[in-house]
Amino acid sequence: MTISIVFVLFILLFFLPFLPGIVEIVRKKDADPLYIAMNYIKDPRYFGKSFKQLLYQATDGFTSSSGMRDVQLSKNEKLEVAGSMDVLNATEVHHLLCVQGDLVSRANAQFHKEVFVAGDASVGPGNTVQVLAADGNVTIAANVQLKRWLDADGDVDIGPGCNLGISASSGKKLHLSKDCLFRRLYGIPIVTGDNEMIALPYFEPSLSPVEPVSPEPSFVRIKDHTIPPGTILNNSVVFPQDVKIGYGAILKGDIKSYGKLVLEDNVKIDGNLFADGDIVIGRGAQISGHVFSQKTVHISSRTIISRPDTIKSVVGKKSVRIQENVTIYGYVSTEGQGIVV
């Protein structure tokens, strides 16, 4: 009897660790493959495009007559369709807006739901806007809070002290004033400060990138901490530590640093910048490629990144700090906080 009990107990205890697994195999509660978004592509204007597509379907191609109606988006919503609209001071709008003409909002209005404008939009100071998508140009006054995102086909002009939420994108020029906070920007170009683009081109016809013709890497490793002012290098360079590129240096190739990468004023880089540490770009720099840091990117005034006919990216994992009078053709992204200083 005792032996039987011990035997049964042994069997039970032996299988005990497997019991939850057996239950899971039978029930298949978590048996589906891990989800991969098969249709996902990186599109800096994804929000605007997908929202407009949803709204287009819900409003029969934006042809609905003016007035309120119910629409089915991700859930059932109230939608107001209007020709043109002038939203008065401190008005609160609690429903979706589809403005088929232009939209003007006065000071301190609050839009608690998404807004689509087929024409131009002018958002007054101190407004709070959940989402704004526009087919025309957008002007945003000072101290506007964008809760989620902004996208426009036309030019976007943003006043000082605005918070741009997750994303602000434009099919044309995106202009940001001082003290604007952001996480992602896209514009052709993105301009900060006085809104005057700097003359281009800034490189002579560039040499072809150095292609690897042997198994040896086409870049060189330099252990110096400083590249002297005025240096001209015609190769990609990897620095295993912090490095400072001196005033007026010209480098034709990619630069990578395993530490901090500092560009003094008027440096020209015909290539990409990569760094594990901060990237600090001095005034008047000209960079034709991407700027990518695992920490913070600081961009000083009169800097130009990328060219009018290309789209490049500035990525600073922790932060991107851009001074006034900077021009970037393409995309800016940070997981932390971006700011125009």
Place this chain on the structure above:
Amino acid sequence: MEMVVLILKIYLVFTVVVLVGYSIRHFVFTLNRLFFEQRIYYQDIIDSELKSITILIPMHNEEKVARQILDLLVVSAYPYENVGTDAKRILDLLVDADYPHEKLEIIPINDFSSDETRIILDEYAANYPFIKPLHRYEGQRGKPAALNEGMKMAKGEIIIVFDADYLPPRGILKDIAVSFNDPEVGAVMGRVVPVNTRTNLLTRLLDLERTGGYQVDQQARYNMKLIPQYGGTVGGFRKDVVTALGSFDTNILAEDTELTFRLLMKGWKVIYANRAECYEEAPETWNVRSRQIRRWSRGHNQVMFRYLWPLIVSSKLSKKEKFDGLLLLFVYAIPLVLLLALLDSLALFFLGEMQIVAGVFAILFVGAYNTFGNFAPFYQIGIASLLDGATSRVLLLPMLIFNYFFNTWFIAIGFFEAVIDKITGRSATWIKTKRFRKKDGNIIPMRKWPPSSADKKIEVTES
């Protein structure tokens, strides 16, 4: 006899030390993923000047899967439920494909197929000018030889390789290609996710292994600037560099691991792209799995014999890279060490000589011994599942004990085969992993794509 017992005891202690080392390695990787700064990959870079790419897809009797991977690569904008059914719409939608067509070339390599693979590839080539099949019926068979011939044809700067059973999502080409803006990157590896998890216990356990191996192991090695491994599929490399290095060695079964170390020896880096996820079909029978793991072991150990000394004396690697490289090279030798240690401990037990250490050290010894092999990756797989948002699948963790003993045995056999390869200089024969998909069966819509809440999820991925 005393000398024999002493040797047995020393071997056991040696094993415990090795196992503790590997356990610490797994533990450090896990902690790194949980609590430390994560290095971001380059997927946030948007670039209008993408490099030209050639996709190579080695295929040996792949009629069951050939259409799906080609459809997915060609028609990246196309809704999956209609793939392969509407040729006109396919051509229309090519305009929206997520890689510039003038910079995209697809070379499916028909490697001695005797089924309908050839016909399928020719059919696609007739419809799409950028699909240029390569039919091989002469020379050496096998993936490395096929890739070498494919590279001779390829016009792209970057080679991206997929196995034929893979299901690439729409954005993966850009995600992989963009990393080559970094001047040091010689190769990049994406993440492999089994698609047929619901099939049986084996596929579910393999899913757990993959989760731990990629979500924690590879990403932690990327975070810590160690040695992420190029895995031969869902990854890419610079064509000119690999060509100049002599292309793939056709006598090495793990051509991917071999490439990883060859690039490292020359000063290039291999990086990991956790974001570049792609479905694969995991083996569905233990027999097929045994052949796969045996081949991996044989190939990996061939690489270990070749690169052990060059790695130690390399001037291109940091000390921590060398250390990680050594642990990586020995990964497929350790199961044999464990197997021998098990026999060793049995011998010592029956000889009445198991009292190797005393006091509190005895507890540590037992603890360390029990931490080996199967148990070491437990926390790695558990945390990986947590990071993936998986829920009930972690309940299967204890069942990995079956995989552990299974793998130990076949990896040990693979090790011996590699030893014989080394001694005799014989060349290895490539054995393809059997596919289980029904012919032209579309396995992606096994659930609704995207699932009901997926619109939200896509938005989250965007943000």
